[in-house]
Amino acid sequence: MGTYKRKPQRIAKYIKKSKKEIGLPPDAIFFRGEQKIDHVLLRLIDFDASNLQESTIEKVEEAIHYNDKNSVTWLNIDGLHNEAIIEKIAANFNLDTLLLANVMDTASRPKFQDFDGSIFISLKMMRLEHPNNQVVVENLSLILTNSMLITFQESKGDVFEPVRERIRTQKPRIRNSGTDYLAFALLDIVVDNYIYIISEFAEKIESIEDKLISNPDQSIVEEINTFKKELNFLRKNINPAKEMIFSLTKTETNLIKKKTEVHYKELIDNINHAVESTDNLREILSDQLNIYHTTISSKLNDIMKFLTVFSVIFIPLTFIAGIYGTNFDVVPELHYKYSYFIMWGVFVIIVIVMLFYFKKKKWL
Structure with missing residues (x-):
């Protein structure tokens, strides 16, 4: 298993704001982020207990009539840079422009907002790409209404294929539930991937202990510091997601049914597990760094002890040899x-x- 890496310049290390954003109203539909694909992709899945329709559509207008159906409709948008498409979504689905403005701010913190007739959720979605072990992070936004779930991603490719397969194979719970359960299923996949990535890090971090005992050298310090930076990056995105999920479970909106609330509360346990795991791994890395310094200090003490004894033995010998050398x-x-x-x-x-x-x- 190789070293884990993040794709460079995905998310700014410090807060950045372009000059064009200064003075814009908060509900201005203006793309604030990095364009990651050339063309926006619109994918639509419409289903109920017995029927399923899955397609790629060319225009937003093709999805309008699904808004009045009794089925569950999932519209996924890959690519946020086309402001005209985002404006059409706001207009055709009667969504608050402030909500869509939040969608286009890819550097925003995870948040939850309850609008009139809709819910807005945003958080960071992570996936681990093999074989180069790259952790890919992008902003994910969800807009939940009674009959439709609209998801926004920065690029094509996500972690939601297991959810699509559950829909295709007619799993009863997801096919018989509404958009609120579908939103939960997506959020659950996101949090599960947090835990999966952390567990992969944990396996690599624990292997450092064997190196500390067998052959401690400077490369181990560099490896430990690299993992500390990666864990700090994970915590930077996972901890705010915990706050968002906590706010989501406390909402009194009618869009989340009573029977689905228990599933959303499960998310708290999962995200707490992810946060606690990152904290535990940071402590392990700090302990490993202390072990390294202790081991090096012990070896240095042994060397100094040997040299001291060696020097002390030769003091009287040098004294005698000095007398005979006069x-x-x-x-x-x-x-x-x-x-x-x-x-x-x-x-x-x-x-x-x-x-x-x-x-x-x-x-x-």
Whole structure:
């Protein structure tokens, strides 16, 4: 498993505002983001318990008549840069322009707003792309009405295919429920992907412990710091989503039925699990960094201990050698034929005695 990466320049590290936005009214339909696809794609799924219609439409007007049907209609828009299409959606589905203005601000924090006859939800959608282990993040917006769910994505490709398959295979719960349950199913997939990505990070982070024990080096510090940055990025997007989901579950709107409220409350448990997991992983990384510094300090202490003992042993030997190296003509043992061997014997005895003493004191 390789190192996890984020696609660069997806979401600004700091708040950015273009000069064109200054002075615009809050309900101005103006694209605030980065264009990620060339053409806007409109995908529509209409279903009830027994019927299913799935198609790609060319114009917004083709979806208008679905607004009056008793079935559930899911209109998904990939690409937000075409302001004319967004204006048509506002006009044809009688939606507040402030709501659509929020849709086009891709750098906004996750939020929940209750409008007259509709609900607006936005949060960050993440997916892990293999084999290069890239975490792709984009802004997801949902507009919920009685008969229609409109979702807005920045580019084609999402994590919602399991939901589409459940609709296609006539799973009774989703086919017999309304737009409120469909919205829950999409939000549940988004949160599940948070947890999946975090679990993939956790597996890689836990493997660092083996390296810390077997071969701690500077590359481990770089790896730990990289994961800390990635986790901070995840927390930056997941924590506000928790606030949004909490607000959503507290709403008293009629658009979310009583029987569906219990499912929305499940989202709180899941998002809490995601937030707690990121916090736990940050603590693990901090502990690993402490273990690394402790291990390096311990090794350095062992080296310093050896060098100190080595130096202390040679102090008396250097002293004796210094005496015999002086330039005096009369040295008592100088002309004794065994003096050299006696000197070496003294050297060896001193070393043995000092090592024995250090061992007894448990300095070695």
